[in-house]
Amino acid sequence: MYDLFQNTEVAYELKKTSQIRKSIFLFRLITKRFLVKTLSSTTLFFLKIGLPIKWLLKATIYEQFCGGISINECSATIKKMKDKNVYSILDYSIESLQNEKDFDNACEKKLTIIKLSKENKLPFSVFKPTSIGSYELFKKKSSIDILNDEEKLNWLNIEKRFDKIFQYAKNQKVKVLVDAEEFEVQNAIDELVLKMMKKYNDGDEAIIYNTVQLYRKDRIEYLKKLIKLRNGYRLGFKLVRGAYMEKERQMSIEMAYESPICKTKDETDKNFNEALKLLFNNISGLDIFVASHNEESNYLVIDIMKKSSIKNNSRNIWFCQLFGMGDHITYNLSKKGYNVAKILPFGPVKNLIPYLIRRAQENSSVDSQTNRELNLLKKELLRRSN
Ligand SMILES: Cc1cc2nc3c(=O)[nH]c(=O)nc-3n(C[C@H](O)[C@H](O)[C@H](O)COP(=O)(O)OP(=O)(O)OC[C@H]3O[C@@H](n4cnc5c(N)ncnc54)[C@H](O)[C@@H]3O)c2cc1C
Incomplete structure (x- = not known):
């Protein structure tokens, strides 16, 4: 079983040889930590002073990790992946909005994406909570501070937007993944999502x-x-390791509180695997969405499913990777009949820069899976040339 993800022919069937070469070039670049740091800050600086570098980003890192500017640009990718039983999760990126009108517009955009997902027979959609409400308000609501009257009103608006999205998603039978964000805003997100789960997760999925x-x-x-505490409703959990480690560490130093993040990668890995076991022990009341590029964690899920005689295509268990990463996991899992999805970010280049910087930083981490992925891409190139 432990060589399942080594099948590079299956993993990269959708990639042309020229695309494999390009991916190798990019992964080589972003595994260099120093280079990523320098490039991240110079890119932000160049954009700030108005240098026309968007085309360069679009042809390189954007093309690796994003589907396109519009849904039309993504449609060929969505279809190709669906033909391999890999379902796209359309993720329209809007970052750093400020006023209530913008948040209302963002909420309408989410509804449109749910509609598009339904039309394209895509089972999931996704959204980032602070794209439909003020980051500062989520932060205050997560703390012990009391909201003033205006904030109370704005918080009510956030609740209404959440409710609107979930009600529509339920009607359309499209599932919704709520992204996790920084520690300082997460309490408010958790409370609100639980409230909504109690209201809408009343079926058997x-x-x-x-x-x-x-x-x-x-x-x-x-x-x-x-x-x-579960009582008559279903829980849905998307498990991730976490994308904001460096920022969290920095914030805890600046604000002098104990870091909420595990001290080592090993501790995070243990936590992830313990969470998996805990959820599978309680599988009758919950659905699991495993969002990871870590081979061991994905093998662990396969192993638990086998030992518990859970069918590969059990509708309560999903695997997912990000577009442009972990193809060896995605396509080998789908080939074996597991439920697999891929987050497909799309939207204007400018909006996706924070996302792209997070991906580059994560891939430059010494412990990341990128070096393994790089080796697999090289192996496939060699296989094709023989
Ligand atoms: C489908 C999908 C959806 C995602 N959605 C979200 C989301 O909503 N919110 C979010 O925050 N992230 C999200 N992520 C990103 C995720 O949290 C991870 O950053 C990323 O997937 C890398 O972790 P991994 O399990 O894939 O692999 P690995 O490469 O095995 O793990 C890397 C991760 O381990 C942790 N880590 C690394 N070094 C250390 C250290 N020294 N000490 C402690 N921990 C360490 C970090 O979390 C790092 O990102 C998502 C990822 C996927 C695949």
């Missing part, structure tokens, strides 16, 4: 999934608490 970041020290206790 979860409509709403909350994201749980296992690089946080407190998340196993959080999961245990929710499982214990």
